[in-house]
Every structure is written in structure tokens, then in C-alpha cells.
Amino acid sequence: MTSKPHSDNAFERIDHILTPDGLVSLHSAVTGKLMLPRLDFSHEIAFELASVPEVQAVFTSQLKDRQQLFFVWAIVRNRDHDIYRKIFKVEQSIIDKQRPIQFDFTIMPSMGKDPRTLVTDPCARLVYIR
Secondary structure, three states: OOOOOOOOOHHHHOOEEEEOOEEEEOEOOOOOOEOOOOOOHHHHHHHHHOOOOOEEEEEEEEOOOOOOEEEEEEEEOOOOHHHHHHHHHHHHHHHHHOOOOEEEEEEEEOOOOOHHHOOOOOOOEEEEEO
16 A cells, blocks of 8 residues: 655645535545635635644634624644644634634634534534544
8 A cells, every 4th residue: 555645735635625515525536636616704714724734623603793703613633732823823814814804713622522513602613624
């Protein structure tokens, strides 16, 4: 069995995203190359956070009456301050690019649990899972 050579491009490690139409592959079935479908705002945020390989899942929520406030949960396997620092850098980049939108970011360790079960906010939607 041969293994795929390691790539420094973190985006190549992303396989699928969740859209309202279901799970979408980011790789062409014909060429195997990365394809970028048209993404909504939630998926753009998730795609950026997923550039950190340790991010297992991303949930988002936006209140109908406060369109300028966006909630984001990034799920990681364990508490690890080095991983948190990587995620903080991505979050700051998102904030800088998306002004005047305000963000409420949360990093949650899954600690062996299914990441799909961790965010209990009824308005939150799962937009990415590794």
C-alpha cells in the first residue's frame, strides 16, 4: 500500500463540507484535485477554520434579528493550547476580513465524543465535519 505524500497545503486535507443539499466533496472524482464550490458565508468561515488540521467540526449560528452577530463553534479532539493558538490566529484573520460583522467564537474539545452532538444551541447548524 502506498501513502499519499504529505502536503504543506492544509486545504488539501479537507475532504467534504456540509451544505443545505447534503455532503459535498471538495475533490474532483475525475482529477482528484481540490475543487471549490460556491460557498455561503457559514461555509467560508468553516473552510478557513478547517485549514487548522485539528479542527474536527464547525457549527455556525446567526440570530435573525441581529444579522451582524455570528456565532461559531470549532470542535477539536482535546484541550491543547498550541492548537487553540492556531485557531485564534485564523479567528483573528476572519474578524479582520469581515468587519463590521461581530463574531462569538467558541473552541470545544470533543474528548472522544461525537463532535456532531456537542453543540446544543437549537439554531446552530453543522457546516463542516472532517
